Amino acid sequence: MDKNFFAGVKTIAIIGLSNDSSKHSYKVAAYLQSKNFRIIPVNPNIKEVLGEKAYPNILEVPTEIKIDVVDIFRRPEEVIPHLEEILKRGNIEKVWLQEGVGSPQAEKFAREHGLLVVSNFCMMEVYKNFT
Numbered sequence: 001m002d003k004n005f006f007a008g009v010k011t012i013a014i015i016g017l018s019n020d021s022s023k024h025s026y027k028v029a030a031y032l033q034s035k036n037f038r039i040i041p042v043n044p045n046i047k048e049v050l051g052e053k054a055y056p057n058i059l060e061v062p063t064e065i066k067i068d069v070v071d072i073f074r075r076p077e078e079v080i081p082h083l084e085e086i087l088k089r090g091n092i093e094k095v096w097l098q099e100g101v102g103s104p105q106a107e108k109f110a111r112e113h114g115l116l117v118v119s120n121f122c123m124m125e126v127y128k129n130f131t
Helices: 024-034 076-089 104-112 123-131
Strands: 011-015 040-044 069-072 094-097 116-119
Touching: 011 024, 024 040, 024 123, 069 076, 076 094, 076 104, 094 104, 104 116
Parallel strands: 011 040, 011 069, 069 094, 094 116
Antiparallel strands: none
């Protein structure tokens, strides 16, 4: 993992972000937000979390919001459809598959479509190690 991954990153969309403060996705998002990253929640089951409006999918996030990284908290078998949406939206280069989320198929799909992908690491823990 290269520290440069975070260079220029300001906005992180988090697919599968929960509004339950006991969930790992919430803890990661809260930590990243405390480090001055803008969090864009993507979850069709919530309206808002951590003071940010939630969107049902990545395609519903307004295009004027530049997304620097998409962090995915979903089951491995659900990742490729999200990657397809990310590619359809366009203008996103980096994808992070949280611990337990990555699969060889999803990683291969992402790389074959030009996405920089990090898999099976916790973004919060990696960021903590760099700061």
